[in-house]
Amino acid sequence: MKLAALVSFWMVGLLAWRLGEAGPALAALLIAAATAFVFTRFGPALAAGAILLAVGGFIVGHQDRDGQAIPALPFDGDFAGQVIEEPLSQGRFNGVSLEVEGADGWEGRSVLLTLPAFADVGYGDRLRVRGGIQPLDLTRPYERYLAEQGYTGRSSFPEEYQVTDSGGGSPVKRVLLDIRREVSGGVDSVLSEPASSLARGMLIGERADIPNDLKRDLSAAGTAHLIAISGQNVALLAGAVLALLGGLIGRYSAGLVAAVMIVLYALLLGLPPAIVRASVMGGVFVLAPIFGRQSNAPAGLAITVVAITAWDPGVLNDLSFQLSFASVAGLIVLAGPFTRVINGRLGFEPSSPLGTVVELMAVTVAATLATMPIIAINFGTLSLVSPIANLLVVPAFVPMLVASLVAWPASYLPAPLDAVTAWPAWLLLEYFRVVTTAMAALPGALLRVDDFSSSHSLPWYGGLALLGWVAGQTVADREPRARGLAWGPAVLVPVLLVAGVYLWLAPASSSDHLRVTFLDVGQGDAVLIETEGGARVLVDGGPDPERIAEVLDESLGFGDRRIDLLLLSHVAQDHAAGAIRVLERYDVGAVAWNGLDAVGPLGDAWLLALADTSSEVHVVAAGDRIVVDGLVLDVTWPSEGQQPARANDGSLVVMARHGDVDILLTGDIEATAEAGLLATMADLEADLLKVAHHGSAGSTLDEFLAATTPRFAVIMAGRGNPYGHPRAEVLQRLDQAGTEVLRTDQDGTVSFASDGARVWLRD
Structure with missing residues (x-):
């Protein structure tokens, strides 16, 4: 006291x-x-x-x-710097933490350098940059957040950048980053999406690959902290391990196991300062019984907080520190009293399975209630379903973490042992996703509280302190009555239930007809063709590496990574970015592309992916024919050696023939290429047309439609795209041609079937 x-x-x-x-x-x-x-x-x-x-x-x-001043003047010119953190992929660009050298007023300061996606830059690299540096504007929430992370300025898409040296930085950190990359690649190779991105977020803090709709659900359900580098995660890990193992091996031994897991988790996350601080506080909580009594935990936490804030007072601004402190304090003040009161009232033996469940629930509720005001203040939102959602998923957190980690060495096993070993991780992560999505879909799940401030949090925390005191004073007056429940049935029954659900939901792996699926990948193209015999052809990969992985995994099923042919129409962001991911992640038998315009960071990444793959690689042109399990793919454009003035007009145009059914895939060709195709006198009549260039006004002209006469046409465009695709004049031309139009921006993924005599839209 x-x-x-x-x-x-x-x-x-x-x-x-x-x-x-x-x-x-x-x-x-x-x-x-x-x-x-x-x-x-x-x-x-x-x-x-x-x-x-x-x-x-x-x-x-x-x-x-x-000491937290930000330079007042911008800088423009040449400067150098060293990359001090592993670059963060954010879709179409990379965020690079750079310690600046050679810029007046900016020497030794950290700036966030934004580079194009696929920029080959890593931790410890030294860069020479030509561009500008802008001071952070602290009136903007995001830039204020960057300042709290230690940045002082931003440099977005400089004119030039060059890696002048590699291998700098801390050797220990480089080793840890290498391990993180191994873990990330191993997990991704055996888990389907979105389980893979959830596991990587949970294990190493990689959040960029999680689908945006799932990110929104995680925020609405209040479960986003479980897949982030968060001090709250460390506290939950500590509390969950104590709850799960305390009844089996004793509190002292469980405390040691929890401490070891906290250290390993911090190493896996790369020892960022926020996690180191959280680990120290979590360690104080789990080790308190070893060095005396659990009642020593408040004193230990108090001493730790004084030491941390004395060393770096600015840590009070750090959201992770706030969540760490609040979570651990919540566990100390609330979790123990809640557990003892509920177990006493219900008559559960603390070491029994039901007693363990109660303790897990108490840990979850304590950490959730303690952090809700902090989340409300920082994000202006309050998840009303967060306590219930966390009650359902946090007890599975440690099993999810362990199973996801096991998926890493599983990636080195031969098939099908790799998939079998990784299956428990997929099962638990799928449970996490389903619960999160269901809770986020409830009416009023997320409440906007933009005016919530520190003054509102005072009565909240006062009430929690009072609640903890009252619970601590309560004496259970009933004898325990649940003693003999065995652990085996308690664990086995829910596992079997979930396994049954999985088998029920598992996608079918065969079909009596050829299937053509226009995958909803946003503003880009990705078409999956599956033959009756099970062969698969993927035409293009869309603009988003994670989106193509998500939709492909949904189509192929758990553990199935086979793509027999990857056909890339041309090297453009909205076609090739996802194709690179496919080459890295899937078992691709062969690759065919036009061999043109592989320039810039994207082109370099594509050529590097081709060099690294064991797949057969073919450059094809008009007149070439590819046959896959009876499916005939005739390349009709461009001619060999042809170099169109515009990259779009160099797109491969392919006629897929299945019996008497013809499917014309046109890439991004525009009017010039359409005219060239018509001049070749090739047979372009098709039952199904993939509309060129996402329905832009310069494609799918009247003359081209007259030659193709499609019954169906599919336009692949992103919802709310900034280009206005599809354009009204294109829709009008298709309507006048009597063609039935489907659109991925409105209809989502669109699928057709063919029996070789006719083609129809699948439900």
Whole structure:
């Protein structure tokens, strides 16, 4: 109690500098009131020491605030720097943390450098950059967030950049990053999407690959913290391990196991400062029984917080630190009393399966309630379903983490042992996804609370403290009555139930007809053709590497990575970015492409992927024929050696023939290529047409439609795309031609079937 009083003075003094001009006055009032209480309760000596701690906290915090200046002037010109963190892939660009050299006013400062996707830049590289650096604008929420992460400026898409040296930085960090890459690649090779991206987010904090709709569901359900580098995760890991193992091997042994898992988890995440701090606080919680009693945990946490904030007062701005502290404090104040009261009232033995379930629920509720105000303040949202959603998924967190980690070595096993070993991870991650999606879909799941502030959180935390005190004072008055429940049935029954659901939902692997599926990948093309015999041809991969993995895995089923032929119409972002991912992730038998315009970072990445693949690679042109399990693919454009003026007009045009059914795939060709095709006098009549260039006005002209006479046409475009695709004039031409039009921006994924005599739209 005395230590808690002293620490509270330190924190009040430290927080005063954050409150602006009113800070000192408000702090003085709080300190005066608290001093009167301490003086009457503990005596003048402790009161004097408390005042000194408060003054010290204010001085340290004030000095830290003065050291956080951001340069006032921008910079434009040549500068150098070293990459100090592993670049973060964010779809069409990479975020690179650069420590600047050779720029006046910016020497030694960290800036966020934005480079195109597929830029070959890694941790420890030294760069020479030509471009501008803009100071962060702290009135913008995102740039204020960047400042809290240690950045002072941004440099977006510089004119030029060049890697001048590699291999710098910390050798230990390079080793940890190599391990992270191995884990990421191994997990991705055996788990289907979105389970793969969820597992990588959980294990190593890779969130960029998670589908956007699932990210929104995670936020709405309040479960996003489970797949992020979060201090709250460390606290939940500690509490869940204690709950799961405490009844089996004892609290002391479980505490040691939890401490070891926290250390391993921090190493796997790459030892970022936020996780190191969270690990220290989580370690204090799990090791408290070993060094005395669980009642030592509050004192240990208090000492740890003072040490961390004394070393770096600015950490108070760090969201991860706030979540870590709140989570651990919630576990200390609430989890234990909740567990004892509920087990006592229900008569459950603490070491029994039901007692363990109660403790897991208490850990979940305690951490969730303790962090909800922080999330509301920082994001302006409050998930009303978060407590229930977390109750359902957090007990599975440790099994998900362990099973996902096991999926890494499973990737080195031969098929089908790799898929069998990784299947438990997929099962648990699919459960996590289904629960999250279902909870997020409930009406009113996410509440906007833009005006929620620190003043609103005070009564919340006061109420939680009172709740914890009342629960701690409650004495259970019933004898335990659930003692003999075995662990085996308690675990086996839900596993068998989930396995049954999986078998019920598993997609069929064969068909009596040829299937042509126009995959909804956004503003881009990806067409999957599956023959009656099970052969697969993928034409293009769309613009988003993770989206193509998600939709392909959904179509192919768990553990199936076979693509017999990957055909790339041309090297463009909206066709090739996903194709590179397919080459890296799937078992591709052969690749065919036009051999043209592989330039820039995207072209370099495509050529590197071709060099690394074991697949057969063919450059094809008009007149070439490819036969896959009876499916005939006739290339009709461009001619060999032809170099069109526009890259789009170099797209491969392929007629897929299945018996008497013809399917024309036109890439991104425009009017010039359409005229060239008509001039070749090739037979272009088709039952099904993939409309060129996403329905742009310069394609699918009247003359071309007259030659193709399609019954069906599919336009592949992204919802709300900035190009206005498909254009109204194209829709009008198709209507006048009597063609039935399907659109991925409106209809989502569109699938057809063919028996060789006719083609029809599948339900």
